[in-house]
Amino acid sequence: MPAVPQTLDTVQSVTQSGYKWGFSTDIDMEIAPKGLSEDTIRLISARKEEPEWLLEWRLQAFAAWRQMAEPHWGKLHYAPIDYQDIHYYAAPKRSAGPHNLDEVDPALLATYEKLGIPLKERAILAGVQGTEAAEEERQQVAVDAVFDSVSVATTFRESLAKAGVIFCPISAAVREYPELVRSYLGSVVPQGDNFFAALNSAVFTDGSFVFVPKGVRCPMELSTYFRINARNSGQFERTLIIAEDGATVSYLEGCTAPQRDENQLHAAVVELVALEGAFIKYSTVQNWYPGDAEGRGGIYNFVTKRGECRGARSRISWTQVETGSAITWKYPSCILRGDGSVGEFYSVAVTTNRQQADTGTKMIHLGANTSSTIISKGISAGHSNNTYRGLVRVGPRARGARNHTECDSLLIGEHCGAHTVPYIESRNPTARLEHEATTSKIAEDQLFYCRQRGLSEEDAVGLIVNGFCKDVLKELPMEFAVEAQKLLALSLEGSVG
Amino acid sequence: MLVIDDLRARVEGKDILNGVDLVVPTGEVHALMGPNGSGKSTLSYVLSGREGYEVTGGTATFDGVDLLSIPPEERAAAGLFLAFQYPVELPGVGNANFLRTALNAVRRQRGEPELDAVRFLKLARAATKRLSMSDEMLKRNVNVGFSGGEKKRNEVLQMGILQPKLAILDETDSGLDIDALKIVSEGVNALRGPDFSALVITHYQRLLDYIVPDRVHVLVRGRIVRSGGPELARELETTGYAAAEAEAA
Numbered sequence: 001m002p003a004v005p006q007t008l009d010t011v012q013s014v015t016q017s018g019y020k021w022g023f024s025t026d027i028d029m030e031i032a033p034k035g036l037s038e039d040t041i042r043l044i045s046a047r048k049e050e051p052e053w054l055l056e057w058r059l060q061a062f063a064a065w066r067q068m069a070e071p072h073w074g075k076l077h078y079a080p081i082d083y084q085d086i087h088y089y090a091a092p093k094r095s096a097g098p099h100n101l102d103e104v105d106p107a108l109l110a111t112y113e114k115l116g117i118p119l120k121e122r123a124i125l126a127g128v129q130g131t132e133a134a135e136e137e138r139q140q141v142a143v144d145a146v147f148d149s150v151s152v153a154t155t156f157r158e159s160l161a162k163a164g165v166i167f168c169p170i171s172a173a174v175r176e177y178p179e180l181v182r183s184y185l186g187s188v189v190p191q192g193d194n195f196f197a198a199l200n201s202a203v204f205t206d207g208s209f210v211f212v213p214k215g216v217r218c219p220m221e222l223s224t225y226f227r228i229n230a231r232n233s234g235q236f237e238r239t240l241i242i243a244e245d246g247a248t249v250s251y252l253e254g255c256t257a258p259q260r261d262e263n264q265l266h267a268a269v270v271e272l273v274a275l276e277g278a279f280i281k282y283s284t285v286q287n288w289y290p291g292d293a294e295g296r297g298g299i300y301n302f303v304t305k306r307g308e309c310r311g312a313r314s315r316i317s318w319t320q321v322e323t324g325s326a327i328t329w330k331y332p333s334c335i336l337r338g339d340g341s342v343g344e345f346y347s348v349a350v351t352t353n354r355q356q357a358d359t360g361t362k363m364i365h366l367g368a369n370t371s372s373t374i375i376s377k378g379i380s381a382g383h384s385n386n387t388y389r390g391l392v393r394v395g396p397r398a399r400g401a402r403n404h405t406e407c408d409s410l411l412i413g414e415h416c417g418a419h420t421v422p423y424i425e426s427r428n429p430t431a432r433l434e435h436e437a438t439t440s441k442i443a444e445d446q447l448f449y450c451r452q453r454g455l456s457e458e459d460a461v462g463l464i465v466n467g468f469c470k471d472v473l474k475e476l477p478m479e480f481a482v483e484a485q486k487l488l489a490l491s492l493e494g495s496v497g
Numbered sequence: 498m499l500v501i502d503d504l505r506a507r508v509e510g511k512d513i514l515n516g517v518d519l520v521v522p523t524g525e526v527h528a529l530m531g532p533n534g535s536g537k538s539t540l541s542y543v544l545s546g547r548e549g550y551e552v553t554g555g556t557a558t559f560d561g562v563d564l565l566s567i568p569p570e571e572r573a574a575a576g577l578f579l580a581f582q583y584p585v586e587l588p589g590v591g592n593a594n595f596l597r598t599a600l601n602a603v604r605r606q607r608g609e610p611e612l613d614a615v616r617f618l619k620l621a622r623a624a625t626k627r628l629s630m631s632d633e634m635l636k637r638n639v640n641v642g643f644s645g646g647e648k649k650r651n652e653v654l655q656m657g658i659l660q661p662k663l664a665i666l667d668e669t670d671s672g673l674d675i676d677a678l679k680i681v682s683e684g685v686n687a688l689r690g691p692d693f694s695a696l697v698i699t700h701y702q703r704l705l706d707y708i709v710p711d712r713v714h715v716l717v718r719g720r721i722v723r724s725g726g727p728e729l730a731r732e733l734e735t736t737g738y739a740a741a742e743a744e745a746a
Contacts, residue, residue: 448547449585453599453655454573454606463598467589467638 032089038062041202044089048171048205051178057191061201064192071195074329074358075387075419078263078300086234086265088203156220163219165249166211170238173209180211184242188271188308188335196302196329200236200269207237207268212247212278221477223252234265241271243278245311250281252480263291263326268303276311276338281319283476284332285484287491288324293382295354298326305332306362309341309370317344318361319475321484323491326355331389333362336370336398343372346472348484350465350491351384351416360390360421365401365431374405377469380416381492387419392433394426401428407437410468412461412492462489498523499544499663499694504555505719506543513539515719516555521663521712523560526685526695528705528730531716532738537698538582540716541667545579546572559663573599574606576662580652580669587639592651593621595639596658603659624657628684646677653684664688664695670704682707702734715741 032043041062045055070081160167166177173181191201208224224239243249266288272280282305291298301324307316318332334343345361363372372392380386386409394401409418420437442464450460466473466485473481499521506514513536521527531537543550544557546569557564562575587595601611612620618635625632630650640648649669656664669681685695685708697708705713705727713729714721715738722741723729733741 443585444548445583445585446587448569449581449587450595450599451569452545452573452579452581453595453659454570454603455599456570456602457568459598459602463590463595464587467587470589 030089030091031087034087035084036062036086036088036203040088044203044205047089047091048174050171050174053182054174057186058202061191061198062203065195065198065202068192068195068198074389075385075421076327076329076356076358078327078356081263081265081300083199088234088236089205091205160219160222164213164216165218166209167222168209170207170209170240171205173211173240177209177211180242181209181240184240184271184273185238186271188273188306189269189304194304196267197269197304200238200267200304203234204236204238204269207239208241208251209239210241210249210251212243212249214244215246216244217247218249221250221252223254225254234267236266237268239268239270240273241280241282242273243275243280243314245276246278247275248279250283250477252283252285252477254285254287263297264289264299266299266301266303266325268305270303270305270332272307272316274307274309274311274314274316274338274341277313278311279315279317280307281317281477282307282332283480284318284320284322285476285480285487286320286322286324286328287487289326290324290353290355291326293353295326295383298355299324300327301325301330302327303330305330306335307333307343308335309338309343309367311341312338312367313340313342314338315342315344317342317346317475319344319346319472320348320359321472321476321487322347322349322357322359323487325357328355328357328359330359331361331391333364334372335364335366336372336401337366338370339367340369341367342370344475345372345374345376345390346475347376348379348469348472348488349377349386349388350379350381350488351386352381352491353384354382355384357385358387358389360388362391363393363403365392365394365398365403368397368399369401370398371402372404374403374407375471376405376407377472378407378409378418379412379465379468379488379492380409380418381412383415385417385419387421389421389423391423391425393423394428394431394433396427398428399430401426401431403431403433405433405435406471407435408468409437409439410465411439411441458489458492461492465489465492499557499559499696501544501557502555504540504543504557505553506539507551507553508539508549512553513719514543517716517719517721519714519721521694521696523662523694524691525711526689526697526708527712527714528708528710529696529698529714529716530700530730530733530738532742533700535716536719537716538667539719541579541665541696541698544572544665545569545577570602571606573659573661574603578656578659578661578664580649580656580664580666582667582669582671584640584643584648584652586641586643588641590639591635592637592639593618593635596621596635596655599655600659621658624654627687628654628657629680630654645672646674649673649681650677650684653681657684657687660688662692662694664693666695666697666699668698668700670699670701678704679707702730705730717742 041058189197192198210222212218274280288299288301309316316334322328336343343363349357349359351357361374374390376388378386378388388407392403407420411418418439422435424433446464447460465488473484476484501517501519504514504517529537552565564572597617604611621635622632670678709727713725715723
């Protein structure tokens with residue numbers, strides 16, 4: 001994965017602004033009229049050439065959503081969202097669906113290249129070396145790129161298929177593997193689960209689908225890259241990952257958006273299903289546009305991510321590095337249904353300027369001897385607010401359940417806030433639950449110590465912050481850990497002093 | 498050559514340095530002694546550029562560079578190293594990573610090529626060996642969980658790797674047992690040479706048995722009140738600072 005460490009360098013040179021991914025692509029788009037109604041949903045479904053059952057499913061979700069109210073229990077403050085003032089479908093004109101790279105609009109490819117994701121190069125590489133070579137090369141990463149509402153390109157589909165792994169846009173999966181999609185879609189996050197999940201279920205446009213069959217270890221990292229480009233549009237992607245008995249897969253998502261004055265809505269749903277003995281590792285490097293120093297613009301990120309350890313001894317591991325978005329509302333969770341199943345949540349959330357993050361996890365222990373680990377590192381700077389909100393629930397049948405939670409907050413400056421809101425509910429007396437929390441500041445003496453040794457103030461902050469986050473960063477796939485470290489340093493640029 | 502001329506400084510509104518005059522020629526090691534609260538640590542912080550130490554008058558130059566006008570990291574690049582009295586812990590930051598980052602930051606500022614991990618490790622291992630320290634020291638997090646003695650030794654290790662032109666040791670001997678004291682002294686003595694100078698701040702004469710200074714200065718109430726050869730330190734050991742203080746009053 002040679003591209004990723006260079007990603008930031010490449011992109012840094014592209015723009016001069018504080019947010020290095022803020023450019024937009026001028027591209028011919030097909031955009032649905034603003035507003036949300038049954039007609040909008042029918043239009044999306046028709047554009048995607050979906051079967052009748054999925055349209056019905058969407059309409060059910062929409063009916064549920066209309067009965068629901070936007071949740072306001074998070075420690076988040078923002079102007080009301082006008083759901084009728086958003087485009088729910090925006091697609092680059094030439095791409096009616098997934099197709100080979102030659103058909104992709106060159107402007108689009110250029111965008112992804114600017115972002116450090118040279119799809120074409122990788123595809124060529126695969127073509128030249130042949131699929132076997134590609135599979136031996138564990139370093140390679142298959143990428144699904146989602147531009148506004150549609151997936152524009154998925155690489156390495158063929159070599160993955162040889163291993164039996166399905167990796168494709170979910171819209172393609174609906175057409176090609178309808179039974180698989182139908183039996184798993186909504187099985188972890190039902191249509192009416194919550195306000196934003198219901199909205200997503202009604203209008204989701206694209207996202208990734210991964211299926212790893214029994215006993216297969218996915219031969220390469222899978223990655224999806226999300227990009228919001230169109231003005232006043234929302235992105236509602238839906239990702240579904242299924243690992244059958246004994247299967248293993250590691251998946252990474254990355255996201256950016258242009259710098260715009262208005263807020264843009266992102267309401268995704270991710271569902272993971274791990275059957276007996278399966279392992280799913282899901283990593284996120286989230287870098288949506290965070291808004292400017294005064295809090296203008298930026299992405300509203302309301303995301304529902306949930307994995308179910310359905311089979312015994314299965315394991316789901318969430319790792320997230322969250323540096324972007326004006327508002328983050330996100331609680332990647334694990335339902336530990338299978339006996340002996342394991343849930344993990346490793347999180348770094350950075351907020352600067354006027355960013356607000358309310359993020360954490362839910363570990364729902366249902367099976368016996370289930371265990372979970374939560375390590376959350378919150379870093380607040382500027383006038384931002386950073387809240388960890390986590391639930392550990394142990395059901396009556398979860399004999400011997402164990403949880404270990406560590407929540408550490410680091411404050412930079414005098415005007416930011418860090419909050420920790422743990423909820424612990426145990427209905428089984430044999431459960432062992434541990435919770436540790438610390439709050440610290442980057443001390444003046446630490447900065448001076450580093451500077452006396454020759455480090456600039458910003459390098460010193462980067463070093464201290466990366467040290468603070470080490471326990472989480474080491475969980476990322478190695479190639480991405482490098483990117484994440486640089487991203488942390490960049491996000492906090494200028495936040496000290 | 499370090500030249501301090503009539504240096505005055507204030508901390509939290511209180512005058513601490515009241516006109517320090519001091520010259521440390523290149524290649525010499527000078528000791529700075531004095532009672533508690535006389536301004537020894539303040540002088541080291543003012544020279545290295547710590548925030549909150551307000552310079553109210555005078556100058557300090559090193560090899561012609563006006564130290565007081567540049568940020569701490571540029572002073573470090575100019576060759577100034579401060580061994581802290583209370584070394585700071587950096588959780589999660591590996592010692593080797595910290596040192597390489599520091600060394601490369603300094604090299605970059607000087608326009609020298611950066612060292613890759615392999616070459617750095619070779620250099621660092623050589624330094625630990627020279628100082629009779631274990632490589633283990635490089636793998637641990639910066640000063641986290643270190644004993645007082647280990648922290649001081651880590652300062653000397655950093656000094657050995659960064660190879661400064663001017664080292665200020667702020668009571669590096671305090672809290673050290675005799676073995677640690679010897680290691681620390683050897684670390685300083687190993688650097689002695691025609692291009693290296695040091696200002697050794699200490700409360701006790703004991704350290705000066707191992708690091709024999711070219712000159713000894715006594716700081717009382719923010720002023721140098723006496724200067725002399727190594728024998729001055731021994732004299733103070735018997736008479737104490739009372740006489741010097743009386744002289745200053």
